[in-house]
Amino acid sequence: MKNFFKDWNLRRFIYLFGGILFIFIAVNDRTWWFIPFAMYFIAMAIFKFGCASGNCETGIPTNNQK
Template sequence: MKKHLFSWDLRRIIYLIGGLFFIGLAIKDQVWWMGLIGIYYAGMAIFKLGCASGNCAVPFTEKK
């Protein structure tokens, strides 16, 4: 549980803020598909999935 609560970085915070923004906009404008996008991004931040966990970087390999 500590891993999810205390290991927040800038990318996870941005994903959470963006997800909450889309959820709020979906409720305000009554657009259900935008709410799904917001839930997706907020879920990535909360559960540390996908790019929010830092797994989107391309590994650097040096040729010999």
């Protein structure tokens, strides 16, 4: 379990927290159609497929790169 959270960043924790929160809201309000959207956010956090597997991050250019 320690290795599972090793390469997590803030974005993945927000996706996981948001998905769990959406599930609680959907169950509380009985809006069952909302659960697939919540599961999508949870899957993005667990499987790291949000933002094309991290390819949307831009690195900070160094003086050698222009």
